[in-house]
Amino acid sequence: MDNTKHKNFPDHPLDSERREFLKIGLKITGVLAGGSVLSLISNIDQAYSLDIFRDKYPYKPHYAMVLRQDRCIDCEKCMKACVSTNKVPDYGWRTKILKRELLAALDQKWEFIPILCNQCNNPPCVRTCPTTATYKDKTNGIVQMNNKKCIGCKSCIMACPYDARYYNEEKGAIDKCDFCFDARLSKGITTPACVEACPSDVRIFGDLSDPASRVFQLVHQLQKPVWVLREQVGAKPNIFYMKG
Amino acid sequence: MSDIVQESFVSNIKPAFQRVFSGGPIYLSFVALLSILLLVGIGSGIHALFIAGSRHAYATSREVPVAILISTYIFFVVASTGLCLVSSLGHVFGVKDFMPLAKRCVYLSIITILSGFLVIGLEIENPFRMALYNVISPNFSSNIWWMGTLYGFAVVFLTIEFIFLFNEAHHHKAVIAGFLGVITEVAANSNLGGVFAMMNGRPFWYGPYFPVYFILSALITGCAFIMFFFCLSHKAVNKKVFDDSTANALQSVSKLTLLLLAIMMIFTIWKFLTTSVGSPGAVSALNVLTDGPYSFNFWTIEILVGMVIPFVLILASRGKNLTVMFIAAALMILSLFFTRMDMVVVGQLVPQYFELGVVEYSKLNTYSPSVHEILVVLGGISFCVLAFLLGEKVFSGFEDSPHTEIMKEKITEVAEAEELT
Numbered sequence: 001m002d003n004t005k006h007k008n009f010p011d012h013p014l015d016s017e018r019r020e021f022l023k024i025g026l027k028i029t030g031v032l033a034g035g036s037v038l039s040l041i042s043n044i045d046q047a048y049s050l051d052i053f054r055d056k057y058p059y060k061p062h063y064a065m066v067l068r069q070d071r072c073i074d075c076e077k078c079m080k081a082c083v084s085t086n087k088v089p090d091y092g093w094r095t096k097i098l099k100r101e102l103l104a105a106l107d108q109k110w111e112f113i114p115i116l117c118n119q120c121n122n123p124p125c126v127r128t129c130p131t132t133a134t135y136k137d138k139t140n141g142i143v144q145m146n147n148k149k150c151i152g153c154k155s156c157i158m159a160c161p162y163d164a165r166y167y168n169e170e171k172g173a174i175d176k177c178d179f180c181f182d183a184r185l186s187k188g189i190t191t192p193a194c195v196e197a198c199p200s201d202v203r204i205f206g207d208l209s210d211p212a213s214r215v216f217q218l219v220h221q222l223q224k225p226v227w228v229l230r231e232q233v234g235a236k237p238n239i240f241y242m243k244g
Numbered sequence: 245m246s247d248i249v250q251e252s253f254v255s256n257i258k259p260a261f262q263r264v265f266s267g268g269p270i271y272l273s274f275v276a277l278l279s280i281l282l283l284v285g286i287g288s289g290i291h292a293l294f295i296a297g298s299r300h301a302y303a304t305s306r307e308v309p310v311a312i313l314i315s316t317y318i319f320f321v322v323a324s325t326g327l328c329l330v331s332s333l334g335h336v337f338g339v340k341d342f343m344p345l346a347k348r349c350v351y352l353s354i355i356t357i358l359s360g361f362l363v364i365g366l367e368i369e370n371p372f373r374m375a376l377y378n379v380i381s382p383n384f385s386s387n388i389w390w391m392g393t394l395y396g397f398a399v400v401f402l403t404i405e406f407i408f409l410f411n412e413a414h415h416h417k418a419v420i421a422g423f424l425g426v427i428t429e430v431a432a433n434s435n436l437g438g439v440f441a442m443m444n445g446r447p448f449w450y451g452p453y454f455p456v457y458f459i460l461s462a463l464i465t466g467c468a469f470i471m472f473f474f475c476l477s478h479k480a481v482n483k484k485v486f487d488d489s490t491a492n493a494l495q496s497v498s499k500l501t502l503l504l505l506a507i508m509m510i511f512t513i514w515k516f517l518t519t520s521v522g523s524p525g526a527v528s529a530l531n532v533l534t535d536g537p538y539s540f541n542f543w544t545i546e547i548l549v550g551m552v553i554p555f556v557l558i559l560a561s562r563g564k565n566l567t568v569m570f571i572a573a574a575l576m577i578l579s580l581f582f583t584r585m586d587m588v589v590v591g592q593l594v595p596q597y598f599e600l601g602v603v604e605y606s607k608l609n610t611y612s613p614s615v616h617e618i619l620v621v622l623g624g625i626s627f628c629v630l631a632f633l634l635g636e637k638v639f640s641g642f643e644d645s646p647h648t649e650i651m652k653e654k655i656t657e658v659a660e661a662e663e664l665t
Contacts, residue, residue: 091299092306098602113602124445130389131377149377152369154309155388161445163596163605166306169297172370229600232523233445 059141061207063119063179064238065192066218066226071200072097072112081197085183086175092166094177095194114202116194117164117177118229118237119143125156125165134174141238142181147173161233179205208238218242260638267637271481278630285623289366292616298369301616307609308592313367315585316621318436319465320360320628321395322458322584325433326466327353328402328425330497336422341496344489345470347642348635350406350422352473353429355631357399363624387438394432401425433462440591447522448529448591453515464508465580467501468554470494471573473632475566481633482641495563505555512547528594532608533586541586550579 074097082088082095095116102109123143126136133149134156136142150173157165157174168175179185180192195203206213211220219226219240226242265272292301304311331349334342365371374392383389401424408418437455444450474494478486486494519530533542557572595605613621636642 096604098597098600098604100600100602113600115597124443127383127385128388128439128442130383130386130392131374131381132383133377133381149373149381150370151374151377153374153388154304154369155386155439157306157309158592159443159445161596163306167299167309167369169299229597230445235444 057209058121059137059139060209061140062209062238063140063142064206064208064215064219064240065116065179065195066204066215066240066242067114068202068204068243069111069113069241070243071202072114073200074099074110074112075199077197077199078114078194078203081193082177082180085180085193087170088175089168089170092168092175094164094175113241114194115162115164115229116239117143117160118162118235118239119177119179121236121238122234124159124161124233124235128155128159130155134176137181140181140185142179143176144178144181145173145176147171150174161230161235162237215240263637263640264634267481267633271633271637275630275633278626278633281626282623282630285620285626286362286366288616288619288623292620293366293369293371296616301614302367303611303614303617305609305611307595308589308611310367310592311589311611312585312613312617313363313620315588316581316624317360317364317367318588319581319584320356320363320624321436322433322462323465323469323580324353324357324360324395324398325429325459326462326464327356327469328398328429328466329463330466330470330500332422332426334493336419336426342493344487344493345474345497346422347406347409347639348474348477349466349470350402350409350425351635351639351642352469352632353425354399354402354406355628355635356469357395357402358631359624359628360395361399362627363620366620366623387435387442391432391435391439394428394435398425398428398432401428430459433458440587443591445596446591447526448519448594457511457515460504460508460511461580461583464501464504464576467497467504468573468576468580470497471501471569472577475570475573476632477636477641478566479570481636484641484643491564494566494569498558498561498563498569501558502555505551505558509551512551524599525594528598528608529590532590532593536608537610538586538590541582545579545582546586549575550583554579 076097079093079096082093086094088094095114098113098115100111100113102111119142121136121141123134123136125134126143129135130153131149131151133146133151135144135146137144152167152173154167154174157167165174165176167173177192180189180194184192191205192203195205204214204218206215208215208219210216224242224244226240228237228240231237264275267275288301292298298304302311302313327349331342331345331353333339334344335346335350368374378389378392382393401421405418405421405425408414408421434455437458440446440449441451441454471494474486474490478484516530516534519526521527522530532538554572554576557568557575561568561572563569589611593609593611595607595609597605
């Protein structure tokens, strides 16, 4: 009996098999691309390893940001917009741009990596806060602050893997990026100030649970690697990085 | 309960004051000096938090948000747990060799935890919010919440135990309060280790090591404090010769210290061997300790002064030479203070994005304490020593109480029973 003619073994490979084959190829591509760079598929596996996160996102809207880091020119307009929108004092920051020197590169010798709060799905800062002063918003997943409950123990600063927090003495509480929820999103504006200010469209913001959104499409496209920072910590961040 | 308080304390206030003031010029000079340092420390903390702002007065930063004040708090509360645990071996769990330690140990356990609270109260930015929101908005997944709450309960249990220890009729209640004190102290202590162990973004701390290490380290700290303060009381404050049972208890504590130091050496070796093959962040932190800016602290103060020399000294003292034991205990306490600071600070010196290879996070963070911080630390230490000095006089050297008599009777009974068998 020719088993391949059985209905469970069609002449052509199943879609799932084809996807598995593509996954392997993309994983290899991702690894070869260097260091911690992961392919799209491996990224989704690693960042959202549970099925509940792979097929559907836990918040609605599930706010996320994709940073196309090779487009960043270090103009710092995002930082300035953040400071003016959120009244960030000169001793603090909610977002900044890191510089990495590429000694072996033939052309571009520097690359710029914007960073901000990763609005983690498994946020170490929220777990460690003794008074629930910092919490994960149950609707949109943004890690927010309730300033009046903050005792200033600074354990959340210690716990944050992304250096996204500082003590704001004017507020008497920890301050951090909230995707401009207080200053803009809660007032009906659809993007954070840094996204609007960026002249080279580095920062793409939107609802990761919405297939029509740009963030969904960029994270789910197969051609270019997508990765997260410090993925091994296991905080399940919602800030994704890619090039191109 | 109120009767006991009245009987034990209120009616004895006047003679207690008389004992303090008859302590002699050297004793009173120390009391005065420590009182001044305590007030300066409190003033420094209040100035830092409410006038100058901690950003200006303390040397902590976004990169190193907690440092010497938290490590001093840890130093004191871990000592409290250790004192409570070691004394409970006799008082609560019936190991006869440790029975005579109870009252002074419980007292020391209370004052060390209060010293810790004093220091952290001057470190937390909003201590008044803490008192309110720890109660009405608790986060049960937070180790810090559990640690703070359990230490709070521990103070209450230990205080109740201490009061009951003064009254023969309430011996069993003292044991129950002591048992509850031990449970809460150990749970709080382990949660304190958990604060660091659960930080998955800090590879030097992350893992199951610290909650276990903290209990072992508490026992060692407790032994060191017992030897230090018992010898200090004997040599300098009360100048009384220990009775045989107390001398035997100290000998048992010295033997226990040797065992615990040996275990700690093995712990330390394995912590460093496993970390040396860990993630780059953990290895970098390890290098800071073994071959970097903290290598003197580690090799000289932590290992040599804190483990090797005390081990040799205690072994040589055979648990009988109180001067040698006192020196060994003093070295251990000094070392443990720096050990706590090294653990807290070094865990934060490797920047969060160190492995990303970016300019901004390419160098190790730095920290050295400010004058305000040092004054607050001195204030906390002064409170502890001052409370010890006052306690020695107020409670008459913790001797000849009905409870001590019961303990002695128990020891005699146990010894007689052993002889019969």
